[in-house]
Amino acid sequence: MAMSPAVPRAMPARWQDYLQLMKPRVMSLVIFTAITGMICANAPINPILGAVAVLCIAVGAGASASLNMWFDADIDAKMRRTRGRPVPAGRVQSADALALGVVLSMFSVMLLGMTVNWLAAGLLAFTIFFYAVVYTMWLKRSTPQNIVIGGLAGALPPVIGWAAATGSVPLNAWLLCAIIFMWTPAHFWALSLYTSEDYAKAGVPMMPVTAGPASTRKQILIYSILFVPFCLAPVLTGLGGAPYLAVSALGGAVFLILAWRVFKSRSGEAPDERQDDGLYDVKAGSKDARNLFAFSILYLTLLFATLLAEHLLGVAPMGAVL
Amino acid sequence: MSDPNLESPEAARARRGRNIALALGLGLFVVLVFVVTLVRLGANVAQRPF
Known part of the structure; x- marks a missing residue:
């Protein structure tokens, strides 16, 4: 057989x-x-x-x-x-x-x-x-x-x-939600500026694929300008104290500078010839987008870590205005 | 000729690892339900009138 x-x-x-x-x-x-x-x-x-x-x-x-x-x-x-x-x-x-x-x-x-x-x-x-x-x-x-x-x-x-x-779920809970929500577009579009070829190949209509890199860079700047006030808002609603004000203001300023640099750069213009899967190793033209992407993670982490530390250590909030 | 139905040592190791992870997960779930029951009901049981 x-x-x-x-x-x-x-x-x-x-x-x-x-x-x-x-x-x-x-x-x-x-x-x-x-x-x-x-x-x-x-x-x-x-x-x-x-x-x-x-x-x-x-x-x-x-x-x-x-x-x-x-x-x-x-x-x-x-x-x-x-x-x-x-x-x-x-x-x-x-x-x-x-x-x-x-x-x-x-x-x-x-x-x-x-x-x-x-x-x-x-x-x-x-x-x-x-x-x-x-x-x-x-x-x-x-x-x-x-x-x-x-x-x-x-x-x-x-x-x-x-x-x-x-x-x-009071206002301050939704404020934390709004901070992450407003952070997302600049964060993801900065990443997709230098990975857009992948998205195009897969048929995913990410902003750089459908609207082009120039429009994406402009929208990153607009969303960044809208995002930073949300980061400062917890100081006015009785959620954040003086350390939070310092972190959110300084970090917000750096965020805006990096977003402005992306806007003025040519990030996403030339094809990305990376061979690896890393998110941070980019060719020279897209370094501004990479910098914003990396800093966006650090900034959001710092914002939440500061709020967490303030509430654990009992740091008094600045006083609710809203 | 080797039996195609025989499991390779590598496959057996992967299956064993999965089974141990599943057993630990189920064990953790049982402990979790027990502890949560104590926390949720414990105070009420202690205060019941006899």
Whole structure:
């Protein structure tokens, strides 16, 4: 009896591949902003319930990332930055990524609702839905405003943290959300100025692909001018103190200078010939965009870290005017 | 000729790692539910009239 030829069996995924599906670096940022929201609320919360809330918010973010990787596997495979992700690289089956995303979404929302409160759980459910369905399935492939509107998903974790601590979402919670929301366009468009070839290849209508680099540089400057006042606003609403004022004002000035340099530069004009997947190694023409991208991360981190430190150390706010 | 249905050592290692991670996750979930139950109900149980 003739034996059938051996069919190579697919290599089973390692647990690290499933962890990678949840975008652990994004999760760490979500944890940081959610904790900031929770601490800034100045409300006593049982530390165990606070830790459970943070865990649920982080797992919810991981679930939406998994759903994103499931749906976007086709375009991820075409881009240098994302082609090594578990699904396009063939290490995890597409259906497994979907299952992980759905199960963890339900787990995180239900656990947050049953253990902390349903307002926080509802906001978490909305965030997952907004990122996975509104941004990933709809906006990302259909409009250059994708990251502007989709940025709301990344901006909501401090609001969820605040809701978990207090059961309410006052103006200051939404102010933290607005800071991240207004930060997103300049941050992502600076990155996409020197990775636009990848986006064009994948058919993703990022701003530099559809409107061109010059228009993108102008919009980065406009959004930066709109963004900095939002960073200063917590001083007027009784959220930030003198250290926050110093950090937000100085950092805001640097942010505007870097945005102006991007505007005056030719970032994104010449084709990007990078061969690696790094986000920071760019050719000379796009260095201004790279600088703004890198500083935008540092600035947002400093803003939230300062607010967090002020509230943990009991630094008095400047006094609410609004 | 090697049996195509036999699992390679590398594949077995990956499966074992996944199973351990899943077991730890489930164990953590059980502990989490137990601790949260104590926190949520503990105070009320301590104050109930006998």
